[in-house]
Amino acid sequence: MTLCADPMELDEQERQFWAQAGPVKREQEPRRDVLHQTEQSKRQRLAPQDRNKGKGKGTKGKGKGKQGLPSPPSANPVTGYTNGFGSHPPNPWTQTQDLQPLGGQDPDWMEYRMNRLSQLVLRQEQIISAIRQDLVLYLFVRSGPEGMVPVLCDAAEKWRKMKEEEPEKITYSLKLMLFKQLLITLHQRLTNMIADEDALAKAKNLNWIDDQKHWKHLTWNPSKQCLEVDNSVRPIPAEDLLAQLVQMRKAVTEETLVRFKSMRKLTTEVTSDWIQFQICMSLRPEGGAMWSTLNQWIGQASWHTLGCRLRRDRPNYDTLVQEAVLRLIFHNPSNLCYLHSTIYALLWTILQARLHDAYVSPPPQALTMLCPPITATPNCPIQVLHSVPWLMLLQAWPSVHRQHDAAELLQYLLPRFSHSGFNGGWEARNFVPGGIVTLDTGPTQAPIPIALPAGPSLELQAAIDGWSAQVTARYALLTPSPMLCIQLQRFTNAEGVMRRDTRPLVVASTTVRMPLFTGLHTMQVRYVHYQVVAVQLHYGATPDMGHYRTILRGQPLFGAEKWWITDDSCTAKPVSTEHDDNIYIVWLRQVLPPGA
Numbered sequence: 001m002t003l004c005a006d007p008m009e010l011d012e013q014e015r016q017f018w019a020q021a022g023p024v025k026r027e028q029e030p031r032r033d034v035l036h037q038t039e040q041s042k043r044q045r046l047a048p049q050d051r052n053k054g055k056g057k058g059t060k061g062k063g064k065g066k067q068g069l070p071s072p073p074s075a076n077p078v079t080g081y082t083n084g085f086g087s088h089p090p091n092p093w094t095q096t097q098d099l100q101p102l103g104g105q106d107p108d109w110m111e112y113r114m115n116r117l118s119q120l121v122l123r124q125e126q127i128i129s130a131i132r133q134d135l136v137l138y139l140f141v142r143s144g145p146e147g148m149v150p151v152l153c154d155a156a157e158k159w160r161k162m163k164e165e166e167p168e169k170i171t172y173s174l175k176l177m178l179f180k181q182l183l184i185t186l187h188q189r190l191t192n193m194i195a196d197e198d199a200l201a202k203a204k205n206l207n208w209i210d211d212q213k214h215w216k217h218l219t220w221n222p223s224k225q226c227l228e229v230d231n232s233v234r235p236i237p238a239e240d241l242l243a244q245l246v247q248m249r250k251a252v253t254e255e256t257l258v259r260f261k262s263m264r265k266l267t268t269e270v271t272s273d274w275i276q277f278q279i280c281m282s283l284r285p286e287g288g289a290m291w292s293t294l295n296q297w298i299g300q301a302s303w304h305t306l307g308c309r310l311r312r313d314r315p316n317y318d319t320l321v322q323e324a325v326l327r328l329i330f331h332n333p334s335n336l337c338y339l340h341s342t343i344y345a346l347l348w349t350i351l352q353a354r355l356h357d358a359y360v361s362p363p364p365q366a367l368t369m370l371c372p373p374i375t376a377t378p379n380c381p382i383q384v385l386h387s388v389p390w391l392m393l394l395q396a397w398p399s400v401h402r403q404h405d406a407a408e409l410l411q412y413l414l415p416r417f418s419h420s421g422f423n424g425g426w427e428a429r430n431f432v433p434g435g436i437v438t439l440d441t442g443p444t445q446a447p448i449p450i451a452l453p454a455g456p457s458l459e460l461q462a463a464i465d466g467w468s469a470q471v472t473a474r475y476a477l478l479t480p481s482p483m484l485c486i487q488l489q490r491f492t493n494a495e496g497v498m499r500r501d502t503r504p505l506v507v508a509s510t511t512v513r514m515p516l517f518t519g520l521h522t523m524q525v526r527y528v529h530y531q532v533v534a535v536q537l538h539y540g541a542t543p544d545m546g547h548y549r550t551i552l553r554g555q556p557l558f559g560a561e562k563w564w565i566t567d568d569s570c571t572a573k574p575v576s577t578e579h580d581d582n583i584y585i586v587w588l589r590q591v592l593p594p595g596a
Contacts, residue, residue: 213238255286353483381569531591552572
């Protein structure tokens, strides 16, 4: 590694670690980190405590221990407070008028208490999530030989050898050394780019830097699916950015940097496109300036020189609700499997989309009210039709206890929920002598019917491409809806005989592309990326007979690379993907394209 040492002002340990940088100018001023550690150690000195203070007087005390508690009315009852969040007596352990046997005469006592406990846990999770907004940042590092992963792996290996062979020469922790390596490499890349006219011209073409050598800020445009210049943020001159990097590297300490670590094992043989690092800063005053600087670097185009991007911790919809979905148990007194399967898929899709995108609206109350409280005890089976909101929703649905086509149920339910995540539509267009004409249209608040292409097996992307590029018309979305539902047309009615396509569907682990018209009067399309979240399985000869189940697919922020299958009268169970020939309805959520 070749570093420009003079403008970077390396301290003694940094010279030891990056000794190959050549002669380095010595600092004339006392080291800031030594002064800071000295001042910190002074502040941590505590005044001696009086060890005799607070000692009891043994058997000479004048407590009222002889009074005791009255005997309970029954043998070995469990007791607890029943006044909820009301006022407490000054000494609750010596007074018994507020104590009763748990549950008392009320059979709903335990259910009420567990609901209140679940609410408390959810509020606590929301508060913790809010605190993380002022503590945690995430750095996404692109894998590959040109990225930062090999550099950080080499730095970690060098740190390990120095710790084993010459531990007295370096006291920095691994997290501090890797963070400094990141800043030094970024400083070096920016310095070399400014000096290289070809690299500078390429950066200008990519909208990273302007003619005055000021680094721009970029922001993601979800509607256009591309990065755009954020004109609301003033570009940073290259000299100022280099100075900020030096100041950040000199100011970071063990106390201010709580955590800098890869979210998975760091190795040069990673197969994923991006490696996620968590940066956790301290709440101490010394960390305030660093936190402010790091927040100013969010969206900085200079990170692209390392193949990195920085963002804050997003306010997530707590994952306890997802866990509650996996604990759902539906009681099926008749033929309601089509309804239960749809509830599983719809609720899971909305929750996962909201977990990954804070702008997605919460699920309808009729769905969330079905989630049981998070307890260690098994949940009781739920009868959906005992819920008043669901009775009102299904009052116009004919013969609810008779088996129905789940796709028809979705055409009925989604418009009534009016969830903004499904707003949008699709069109079929074609050329005519006078221009372009719309041949067909449909809303995304209903399953998009897609015919299956010919071949021995089916691929989801191939089916989508075949739907888009038909001989008679061009099919595409009008707006990029956050969530989509696709109905695979496995059933055909030929001469009054219902036939089912039993070919297996290959659901790839990567994203699928959905076409999107670029304008109102054009045939040109661009592509929006979606990820499979859930699939509804159908077993039977016709869609209104047989049995329905749902496979729930985990996403990066909850249940990554895991699959669960649901059924009546039991909770979701882990499963592999051997049910591909029964996939009937596919649920998708919008994701960023690879490399964005």
